[in-house]
Amino acid sequence: MTDTELRYAAMQVLKENDTGNFIKPAYRQYPHQWNWDAALIAIGLRTYDVPRARKEILSLLSGQWSDGMIPHILYPTGASDYFPIPDFWRTEGLPHGPAYPTSGLTQPPVLATAVRLIHKDATDKDASLAFVKEVYPKVLAWHRWFYAARDPEGTGLVAIIHPWESGMDNSTRWSEALSRIKLENVPSYQRKDFQHVREEERPSAQDYEYFMYLIGRYRDLQWEPEALYSKAPFLIQDVLLNAILARANTDLLMLGTEIGEPTTEIEGWLDKAREAFNERLWNHEEGLYFDYDLRAARPVQQNTCAALSPLYSGLPSSSQAQRLVDEHLSNPDEYAPGPNGQYYIPSTSKNSPLFEARRYWRGPVWININWFIIQGLRTYGYHDLADVITKQSLELVSKSGFVEYFDTRDGAPLGAEGFSWSAALTLDLLSELT
Numbered sequence: 001m002t003d004t005e006l007r008y009a010a011m012q013v014l015k016e017n018d019t020g021n022f023i024k025p026a027y028r029q030y031p032h033q034w035n036w037d038a039a040l041i042a043i044g045l046r047t048y049d050v051p052r053a054r055k056e057i058l059s060l061l062s063g064q065w066s067d068g069m070i071p072h073i074l075y076p077t078g079a080s081d082y083f084p085i086p087d088f089w090r091t092e093g094l095p096h097g098p099a100y101p102t103s104g105l106t107q108p109p110v111l112a113t114a115v116r117l118i119h120k121d122a123t124d125k126d127a128s129l130a131f132v133k134e135v136y137p138k139v140l141a142w143h144r145w146f147y148a149a150r151d152p153e154g155t156g157l158v159a160i161i162h163p164w165e166s167g168m169d170n171s172t173r174w175s176e177a178l179s180r181i182k183l184e185n186v187p188s189y190q191r192k193d194f195q196h197v198r199e200e201e202r203p204s205a206q207d208y209e210y211f212m213y214l215i216g217r218y219r220d221l222q223w224e225p226e227a228l229y230s231k232a233p234f235l236i237q238d239v240l241l242n243a244i245l246a247r248a249n250t251d252l253l254m255l256g257t258e259i260g261e262p263t264t265e266i267e268g269w270l271d272k273a274r275e276a277f278n279e280r281l282w283n284h285e286e287g288l289y290f291d292y293d294l295r296a297a298r299p300v301q302q303n304t305c306a307a308l309s310p311l312y313s314g315l316p317s318s319s320q321a322q323r324l325v326d327e328h329l330s331n332p333d334e335y336a337p338g339p340n341g342q343y344y345i346p347s348t349s350k351n352s353p354l355f356e357a358r359r360y361w362r363g364p365v366w367i368n369i370n371w372f373i374i375q376g377l378r379t380y381g382y383h384d385l386a387d388v389i390t391k392q393s394l395e396l397v398s399k400s401g402f403v404e405y406f407d408t409r410d411g412a413p414l415g416a417e418g419f420s421w422s423a424a425l426t427l428d429l430l431s432e433l434t
């Protein structure tokens with residue numbers, strides 16, 4: 001496929017998944033609006049249709065809760081055959097809640113970065129500035145919510161209360177913390193996620209028991225932030241989400257400066273995050289960043305793509321970045337092409353005993369992770385490696401289509417077909433090549 005053909009095919013996927021107001025992550029498998037999907041989709045849209053990119057962001061913001069939280073799933077068009085259905089969450093009518101049904105969880109905050117990228121290249125400067133002024137206070141309110149609700153102790157790192165908040169739902173990072181939870185009174189549920197995707201490529205039955213149990217606990221607490229933080233049986237400072245938040249804060253800072261807003265608060269968040277990444281998340285022996293489990297009061301020592309993700313935040317020193325790249329990303333037993341896999345970047349290190357080549361976030365390659373790491377490599381000057389991962393990502397979508405994830409061993413297609421962020425980020429990667 002030529003670059004032009006690939007670009008056209010990617011735009012077709014977004015067109016087919018477009019409901020008019022928001023783009024579905026995948027037509028059948030994910031028929032509502034998801035939080036980090038929307039931001040990543042907007043990053044791709046901006047390469048050919050800036051007004052449509054802005055509309056995607058405004059649709060996401062329409063689901064913002066009155067306390068500032070932006071939920072992980074928005075159901076503006078009501079129920080579908082996707083499970084959980086809107087009613088399962090019991091978020092309607094909450095005093096701090098949304099204007100229409102949404103989930104009660106949040107997701108990695110790529111939003112500020114998407115807004116900045118949309119604004120950076122826009123040619124209609126007045127309209128662009130008006131857009132930034134409109135959305136800035138809402139994005140700031142979300143970041144404030146993160147620190148108030150999920151870091152009330154002021155550590156500089158925010159916590160997740162459910163694996164779905166990480167976006168890496170069934171990562172090996174969560175297995176140990178979940179196994180400590182005693183399952184009782186799990187709400188009754190019926191999975192619908194095998195209708196369009198093979199069961200062995202989806203999270204396990206055991207994982208779903210924990211996912212549903214936690215939702216049951218939290219809806220009983222009426223999604224009240226203080227109660228959630230103090231009672232959540234799962235409370236983890238996730239490296240990837242915090243790396244994305246730090247990068248988003250850098251982007252928010254630049255936007256704030258441009259529109260003349262005070263930025264000391266954001267600078268404070270970044271200073272604290274830099275210190276906490278070093279002191280709490282960096283593991284000097286391994287040369288990796290690990291999540292911190294607040295309930296167990298210890299790091300989660302799992303080697304996954306998240307351990308490399310601080311590259312994207314720009315927080316590591318150049319020697320820390322070098323260790324991530326030389327000892328891990330470039331290691332054929334872990335993330336680089338080698339005898340056990342031809343494609344960058346498996347979601348779990350190939351030499352982990354928990355690696356599963358075809359199962360969702362436990363091994364397959366994801367285009368968004370490649371995109372985050374590519375951005376990070378460029379920040380630290382590793383342009384040759386960034387080019388290699390870019391070319392491999394484009395090769396994957398050219399040969400296997402815009403699927404949800406890929407087998408690192410041979411690039412085989414996995415998960416949902418016509419996956420929007422695989423298409424959107426292809427557009428962004430192509431625009432960087434030219």
Ligand code: DGY
Binds near residue numbers: 072083164169193
């Ligand atoms: C799913 O349904 O698998 C989603 O990832 C939940 O957010």
